[in-house]
Amino acid sequence: MLRAVGVLDERSIAPGEYMTGRKFVHFPDFTNEKYEENHPFERDLRAFKGNAPLILAIGHLQKAKGIMTLAELALNSSSSHLKFAFVGEGRLKRGTLRSVVKLLRNKPNVLFKLGRIPDGVAYNACIHASDILFAAYHDFAHSSNTLTKAAVFERPVIVSDGHLMAERTRKYRLGEIVKQKDPESALEGIIRITNDYQGWVSRNKPEWNTYRQLHSTAQMKCAFASLLSAYGLG
Template sequence: MKTIALIEDNWGGHRPTYLKIFTKTLLEFGHQVIVFCPEPKELSEWIIQNSCLHPERLYSFKFQKPEPSSFPVLQIRLILNAVNCWRNVKKSIQYVSLKIGNSPDLVFFPWLDSYLAPYLTHHLIDTIFPYQWSGLYFHPRHLRLRQKFWSICRGPLREHAMLKSAHCPAIAVLDEGISEKLQSKIGGKSVITFPDFTDTSPPDFNFPIIQQIKEQAQGKKIIGLLGSQSKRKGLLTLLEVAQQMAQEEYFFVFAGRLAEQTFTVQELTNIQNFVNSGQSNCFFYFESIPDGTAFNTLVNICDILFAAYEKFPHSSNMLTKAAISEKPIIVSKKFCMAERIEKFKLGLSINEGDVDQCIEAIEDLCYQEEMNNRNLQPHFEDYRSLHSTAQLKSAFQKILDKL
């Protein structure tokens, strides 16, 4: 039995789901698990409710990210924020270790990105943080997109430079398309591809807005943009699509908290004007939707899922949601999501921000469904299997084997 500490400082989106499943997986392995998170009571209750093995081996503690630095220079501010995060974790672990009489054999970060920064190498962190550590690196953007100041910020100055630490035995990623490239950049250290699993709770059609959506849709095909309504999610593109298809038999659902900070003042004004116009083929619900039953119900009532994100080269578990509910999905061309769409035939890809291509994709997907002509021949079951919690067990074990 090993002692594994999990560090999570955010309780939004799918991050609670990931933390709960990681905790469950490690308990089922028979390990002692120390969890630091914003909602330790919710986590402990979930473990009990889901009949997890060895709940007595779980210790959960309240944890929050430290206040961000206000230093005026961006790069220095990023470094200070990352260093403060590492110090905060160290302090928390030391306190809890004294309390329970045990130190962790591994500290695992379900969202490692907050602890990495350009210009920060492992040498400083190794002096600050004495524990073995690993984590899931969600957004290694520089391995998919050409970044500004590339000639300056490379080699020992890149975000991944910290991953060369001798205290880090292995790293996890979601994007199988960059795992070998990352491995070569960190000296051949193991890079394990994790499944992009999701909450599989069954839908509950008593969720308050479901009947409202169905009544307003009046039998039209429903296209859904679900989750955070941010600029990078393609919200502006889908609004334009909805406007151009106002006279056709399609209904558009925009459900999730509006990320106002991602838009300009003029864009926000345009969005508000569109919402206030009362266009009959749209439904807006700008409130947070927790992952699980509520979110899955919205997925279930959609005929097509829209995930043509902008400047987003990474994995998204909307693909997993689509595969579970067997709904076709529209994504942006290039990168991880498009590569999976092509491989598993889950839907269609378009150039990001291309309204005409999006309209064509919607019509093509609906036509194929109506004509019962499955030219796509989607491999939903194969995708579900590859991105399941069952796959997580073997992936996580590969990291533990490195200890």
């Protein structure tokens, strides 16, 4: 007999328990936190960005992840002082990624590092080299460990308004919330951070450590213990 349910979206706990009479347990969206200094991926990105702020899109480079939005804002003359990196894999022969590469291939402030990211260490090296994580996804209502990565490495995020990522970003002050599919709004959010990074941190006081602890492997153990206790196994 079902007695408990584990969920990633904390918003479903109260209604779920009300409708089912079962215990709902929030599971953290934890991530690999391993980091190695002087990783080749980080060296490449730091050499590319120089002293400019680096905006990073990483992972599966597809339309739903907002890469066309990032491409359009990278074309804006107001973003010429910024650096942009697209790191990860996608369909280069056709589709959105091909369009992005075609638009930006001659821009000196844009870097493409395309292909499968070999492991979590390389992934984390890219995040450590960046200044802002771009996560203004399209119609994405779910949890994402991009926020956990951002909290681990203390990097502000750009997220689209209207869904769970925006709610968490707003609650823990993890970055800037922008209009979905709106390059100008996204650029404004980026500039609010990069114009005075330390000032932005001082004003917003992001709760990176709190968020990191809430979405940690230690918290996962607690969540499992809570599930087991519902079955009298704890």
